[in-house]
Amino acid sequence: MRLLLVEDDLILKDGLERSFTKLGYAVDVMADGESANQLLTYQEYDVIVLDLGLPKLNGFEVLKRLRGRGNNTPVLILTALEDIQNRVKGLDLGADDYLAKPFELAELEARVRALIRRGVSGGSAKISFGDLVFDTTSRQCMVNEVTLSLSAREAALLELLILKATKVVSKAKILEHLCSWDEEMSENAVEVNVSRLRKKLNVFDIEIRTIRGLGYLLAKLETTS
């Protein structure tokens, strides 16, 4: 999942970036509203964490313009102002959630997860395909008795594939979802990760099918040729 963090506070910025990265998100960071606004005109994200008190262009404006462009990406607003009025104002503009500083990291993570889920998988922390149940919180796959743990990358990859299940996902798309801009990765890395994931997944009744030249798609295993 690709996340944009718009925050000017140095410490908070680094801390959050690090945390979300560790969780398997591809995180891009912008430190001011103008850059963020510009970036958002052409780059898509799965979720945006937006501070209100920003230099150059405040969070309200960034959000307003984003929605003005018809973009419905989930936005979670961070604010030092515990002012109720501001909260309401933010929600009116189309924020999906807000969190007042100071907050606990765990809570932010939980809410971000919730936002993403709400958008893509109908509200459940678990998404499934075939006999496979994937818990996005614990990053574990299960089928009946069998449980297996996935690394952050593997989990992110599987999550994407399940969300787009039965549709072709190009390597470029995968790359885009697994990587933020500063960390660049070759398509070979995608291939390697697919390989690793497959090795773990071959226990289940699903497979990552290769569509040569196009990408990969998750499908139910068929016992045919």
Next chain:
Amino acid sequence: MRLLLVEDDLILKDGLERSFTKLGYAVDVMADGESANQLLTYQEYDVIVLDLGLPKLNGFEVLKRLRGRGNNTPVLILTALEDIQNRVKGLDLGADDYLAKPFELAELEARVRALIRRGVSGGSAKISFGDLVFDTTSRQCMVNEVTLSLSAREAALLELLILKATKVVSKAKILEHLCSWDEEMSENAVEVNVSRLRKKLNVFDIEIRTIRGLGYLLAKLETTS
């Protein structure tokens, strides 16, 4: 599917040509409006990707003249100008879609596919014939439970046959659709590809019938025996 790309930017040109070729399109490239215009007087395409900022004769002119000749080939306009007026102008001239630079390759591909579909099969990503459903996006065929994957060539061939279903398609026509100019191919290649496709298709209730001396046609299987 045969695609004409009219683009003068070297990098973009090469990148797009490569991408669409990989996707199974037969791609021809022209770098200026005049050549493109001339080419279009006698060569048919399934879709045209047209840059507006072209040397010699701009995209508007190319499009205008094309439509002036009564040619309805779907045209997707690329433009660096994000000017709404220009967009409207383009649409008035009969462009079928437009895409502002910078754009994502994936999006361009999706729109080109959409244009082709819109033109020939009424908007679905899937086209079907008999019990066969062919997903042009993932290059997979299905009948009930059975799924089979096709290579790029096989997919392109099947797509053409389904679109012209029950009508005879000559080898020359097939050749024209599978190949761009720089890559030439013998009719034997068509025969071989038909053979390969048949081998995969014989699971289903349709067949590629040979019309000696004329070409091939897709038809429902008859239980002759």
Next chain:
DNA sequence: GGTAAAGTGTAAAAATTCTGTACTGCTTAT
């Protein structure tokens, strides 16, 4: 802190798959 274990990307080698050509043998039409 420090040491082992796990996670990850790169590069390169190995394995697959794709695809046109050549060629053999069967069909069909005169």
Next chain:
DNA sequence: ATAAGCAGTACAGAATTTTTACACTTTACC
């Protein structure tokens, strides 16, 4: 009967994907 058209197979070069090996980081746990 004879020639042209077509089907099917085998093959080889390319292109693409899968795997493996390895170096480097990050985490986990003393």
